[in-house]
Amino acid sequence: MSTIVRRLLDLTIEEHTLTVPLVWGDPNDHRTIEIYASVVAREGGEALPYLVFLQGGPGHEAPRPFHSSTSPAWLDDALKHYRVVLLDQRGTGRSTPVGDQDLARGAAEVAEHLTHLRADAIVRDCEAMREHLGAATWSVLGQSFGGFTTLAYLSTDAASLADVFITGGLSAVGRHPDDVYALCYDKMRTASERYYRRFPEHRESMRRLVDLADAGEIVLPDGEIVSRSRLRSMGSALGSNEGWQAVWSLLERDPATNAFRYDLMNAMPYGGRNPLYFVFHESSYADGYATRWSAERTEPTDFREDPTLFTGEHIRSEWTETVPAFRPWRDVALTLAEFQWPRTYDAKTIAASGATGAAAVYVDDVYVPMEFSLETARLLPDVKLWVTSEHEHNGLRSGPVLPRLIDLAHGRRLR
Structure with missing residues (x-):
């Protein structure tokens, strides 16, 4: 593992790289990959709790925390309450990325490798990063596919999560x-x-x-x-x-x-x-x-x-x-x-998780349909819903969605 600390204007950015198994839970498979995350804190916020951001996709790395027009719109709001962990999901960014160069290994080998990059494995990577950071719990912000990954998290390791914030990512559970x-x-x-x-x-x-x-x-x-x-x-x-x-x-x-x-x-x-x-x-x-x-x-x-x-x-x-x-x-x-994918979610475990937080469901979402999102939301009665037609699927990036969810989760009136 390695850690690098950088300063960028009023931000402190810790860069963490861990070596983890490609195949979690198989002691006979010795293949490993690297997982990268940057931990971002505003000056004076070094003791705040952690919020891990899970990106949409699948197949996209986390945004970079530059304090400029390239910084995600929600980051400033998040840094008022949290240290933000920007995790490159396995196979993306600086987490042993998958690219055209891998095809030289042959299609069968690459396809088998990709079967180990799903949400359940990303959750195991998150747990390794959380333990590395010494956090007993942390909160999660899941955008789109990141919300799907959050549901996988609640299926296996809900005790590690303080609050969950999901934007356009309440996936269908148990549906074809x-x-x-x-x-x-x-x-x-x-x-x-x-x-x-x-x-x-x-x-x-x-x-x-x-x-x-x-x-x-x-x-x-x-x-x-x-x-x-x-x-x-x-x-x-x-x-x-x-x-x-x-x-x-x-x-x-x-x-x-x-x-x-x-x-x-x-x-x-x-x-x-x-x-x-x-x-x-x-x-x-x-x-x-x-x-x-x-x-x-x-x-x-x-x-x-x-x-x-x-x-x-x-x-x-x-x-x-x-x-x-x-x-x-x-x-x-x-x-x-043609691959028979294993189950990602456990509806009974999600329902028993006691998860708290808030989720934005977009009425006109063309990627993650509202009807199935509301169906899944019924498994999470203590995750408060904001159903809105103010935004489309990218509301987190283009509007004040995160502040509203934080207010909603903590019982404050919506701004």
Whole structure:
């Protein structure tokens, strides 16, 4: 293990690196990985309790604590109450990251490695980091997939958690991934029609773009020949507070311009920077099931017939052939799609956890549907709910969500 201490303006940043098992609980497997976290405190806050932040994804590292426009919007609020632990989840950032260089080991070996990067293993890493820091308990802030990981935490190690704060991350518990992706299509249908009611002329713009895509005439700077399914995935932007602006900008542009091609490349989800986000995404809903390209299989008839309907986090197997960044990962993705994932959550243990804290549930969330979030919330009667239509899925990053949850958890009136 190693620790480095840095000062950045009025912040103290301790960088911690631990060596942990790749496979927790198997004494015969001697493979190890490194886990990295930065512990951030404001001057005078060095004795505050810890709050570990669990990032969305899966497949994204924690944000970096720079005291500037790159710092997450919620960090200043968190540092008033906590020392914040920014953990790079295994396989990301500085926690033995997974990348294209690993493919030289062979698809079967890489796929097997990835099966050990799920939420339950991240919880074991958290426990190792908590013990390393000497904290009897700590609180957790779980955004999106980080909320899923928090539910896994409550399934095994609830006694380690003081308060839990969950934003857009009350996942379905015990449901098949098909249930989730089918409901996400319903959410995207609603979001699509809401967008076209505001900008009706853009429906025809989208039809023209689909025709260009079908003709192979939209080629991105990285060489991708954009398929209609990839084009429609620009709708994932509608899951964020200002995402409609990105869609509007694309549908206003001349598709022959550099600006359109670069902006489209940046607007579509699952880029090559974090291959885990694409290869590993459906596993986040695989609570005891194989996914078998769930989002693709559950596509409703009207989405097949009307290409102007946007899609969100709906992955397609064809992208392993049409997207240059994903093509090298094809065999890994196909293997994981057939993998029988173990259960992540234990509903009875969650319900018996006595967890306290607060959770934000977004009414219009196109990624983590409100209906299943409310179903899961019933397992956590002492975690107070804020159900709101003020924000989309990225509310933590774009609005004062965390202060409201802290106030709610401690019985103060919402600001």
